[in-house]
Amino acid sequence: MMHIMLTANAAWNILNFRKPLVQGLLSDGHHLTVLAPPDHSVGALEQLGCKFLPLSMDAKGLNPFSGPALARQMRAVFRQERPDVILGFTIKNNIFGSRAAGDIPFIPNVTGLGTAFLSGGILRFVAENLYRRAFARHEVVFFQNEEDRGLFLSHHLVRSDQARLLPGSGIDLEYFAPMPPAENGDAPVFLMIARLLRDKGVLEFVDAARAVHTRLPTARFQLLGELGASNRSAIHTTTLAEWQQEGVIEYLGVAPDVRPVIAAADCVVLPSYREGAPRTLIEAGAMARPVIATDVPGCRSVVAAEITGLLCPPRDAQGLEAALLRFLAMPPERRVAMGRAGRARMEDLYDQSIVVEAYRAAIAKVQMLPGAHRNTSQNREANFS
Template sequence: MNIIISVNSAWNVWNFRKPLVEALIADGHSVTVLAPEDDAVAKLQSIGCQIRRLEMNVKGLNPAQDLHLIFRMRRALRELWPDIVLSFTIKNNIFGAFAAKSAGIPFVPNVTGLGTAFLSGGVLERVAVALYKAAFRNLPIVFFQNADDRDLFLQFGIVTESRARLLPGSGIDLDRFPPAAYPVTDEGPVFLMIARLLRDKGVLEYVEAARRVKSVHPQVRFQLLGAAGAQNRSAIDRDTVRQWEEEGVIEYLGTVDDVRPVIEAAHCVVLPSYREGAPRTLIEAAAMARPLITTDVPGCRAVVEDGRTGFLCEVRSADSLVATCEKFLRLGFAERAAMGRAGRAKMENEYDQRIVVGAYRSAIQSLASNCA
C-alpha cells in the first residue's frame, strides 16, 4: 500500500514513529512523510521514507492560515493518492481529516495531545470541540495515547466507543532502552528533567523546586535537558536558562542525539508537565529502570504507579514537587533501585512498541479489507 504519515515535523516521525515506519516498510508498504522539513529528513530517507514538504504554521491559531493548510494537504493527497493516511499531532489530525475526506482517502488519526485551546474552558475550547467533531465524524478508527483523552472525547461525543482505540503511547524499544544498573555515588543524587523548555512542561516549577531543595541539600543536583526557545507560545528563552545556570540552581545540558547516557547517570527522572499524551521521556527512563516523579495529570499518571515505580505530585505546584523530591531523597539506595526495576517491569508488560505496531497493522488490514 501507499501510506502517508502526516505530522507537524519530520523530527517527530524520527523520534517517536520510527519503529512504526520501519515495520510498515518491512511489510512492503511505501511510506511518505508529509511534514515540514527539518534535520530529520535525511535520516528518514536513509531508512526508506519518501518526503513531501508541508508548509504549515505549527504554533499559530490563525483560521485563515489553517484553512489554507487544508487546501495544501488536499493538493498533496491528490498528487500522491495514498491508500491510507496515518496522522499525528493536533493540526494534522483536524485539518488532515478534512483534506482526506474531501479526497475520499481513509484517514486514521492518533490523538497525541489536546493542546491549550481544547482545555481552555472558553470560546477556544468550544471551537476546538466543534472542529474535532466535524473532522472526526465517521472516521473508522481513532487512536488515543491515554485513557483520559479517550474518555474526554467520548464525553464530548467526538468519537464513539467502538471507534476509539487505546495505545500505550508510541511504545518503547525495550532493546534500545535496556535496564541500567542504578548509579552509586558519593555525591548527591541527580534529578533529571528531559523536555522542550516550555512553561506547560512544568519547567518553572522544576527550577523553583531545585532552588528550594538545594537550599537544604546543596549536594543534590538538578539537570535540565531540552531545547530552549522552541516554536511554542509557552517557550522559555536561552537567556532565562543562562540566569538559572549562573545562580547555580540547575545544570543545563542543552540537547543531545542520544538521551540514554544521560538517563543512565541520573537517579530520578522528573516531568512536572501540565498534561501529556504519553510522555516519551518518562517511558524511556522507566525502561532504563529509573524512578520517576511526575504530575497527577492525564498522560503522566498512566506511566507511573505512585509509590511503586515513582511518585506523583500536584500539577502547577512547586510546593508539592519540593515535598515529593524530599520524599524521594528519604529513600535508601535499595528502595530507589527497586522502584526503578518495578518501572522496567511495567514497561515490559504494557509499553512494548510491538503492541503499537500490531495495532496499526491490524487497522491497516481492516481498512484495506473494507475498501476491497
C-alpha cells in the same frame, strides 16, 4: 503492498516517536511517505527508506484561521501522491489533514490535547468543534491514554466504536535496556527531558530545584530539551541564561541519544500539566530509573504511584519539592526496587510491538471498507520513481 503517508508537525516527531511503526510498516513491504515541516531528521527518515515531502505550517497554537490554507496544501499533496492510507499525528495535522483526505482513509492519533484544551474557554470550544467535525467519518481514532479517550467520548467528539487505546508510541526494550543505578553519592541528579515550555512544568521544576538546593546544595537539576520551540508557552532564552547563572539548573541542550543522560541520572522528573503518553517517563522506566511526575492524565497512566515512582500535584512547585525530598530520603534499595518495577511495567504494557500490531489491524480494517480509496500499482510506482 500499500502506499502509506504519515503526517505530523515536524519530521523529528516521526523519527523520534514513530520510528518503530515506520520500521514495522517498511518491513511489511509498504511504501512510506512522510509529510511534515523539514528539519534535521529528514536525512535519517530517508535512510530508513521513507520518501519525504515538505509541509509548510506554523506549529504554534491552534489558529482556526490558518486551517483552510493548511488543508488546501495537504489536499494538493494527497491528490498528487494518492496514498492508500494516511496516518495523522499532532493536532493540526489530524484536524486539517482529516478535512483534506477526502476519500482516502485517515487514521488520526491523539497524542496529546495541547494548549487549546489546557487554556479552556473559547479556545477549547473551538478545538472541540474542529475535532468533532474532523473525526466524524473515521473508522479508527487512536488515543494514548484512557482519560483523553474518555474526555473525547464524554464530549461527543468521537464515537465509542471509533476510539482505540494505544500504549503511547511504544518502546524498543532492547535499545532502552535497563541500567544499574547511577552512583552519584551526595550529588544526586534529577533529570527533566522535555521541550522548554511552561506547559511541561519547567517553571515548577526550577522553583522546586531552588528550594531543594537550600537543604542539599550538592543536588543537581538538569534540563534536556529544545529551547526556543514554536509554542506560546516557550521559555525565553534570557530566562534560561538567568537560571544557569544562578546555578540552579544545568542546561544540556538536545541530544540525539538520551540513553547516556538517563543512565547518569538518579531520577527522571516530568511536572507536565497534561500528557498523552509521555515518552520521557516510558524511556526512564525501560532503563530502570525511578520517576517523579504530576498526577495528571498521561503521566499517571505511565507511573504506578509509589511503585515505579512518585506523583505530585500539577502546577505546584511546593508539591514537587516535597516529592523530590521524599525521593532523597528513600533508602537506596527502595530506589532500586522502583527502577526494577518501572522496567517490568514497560515490558508488560509498552512494548513497541503492541503499537505496530494495532496499526496493522487498523490499516487492514479501513482498507476493507466499501468505497475505500485504492491506489493502483502503476500509480504507486510512478509516485516513488
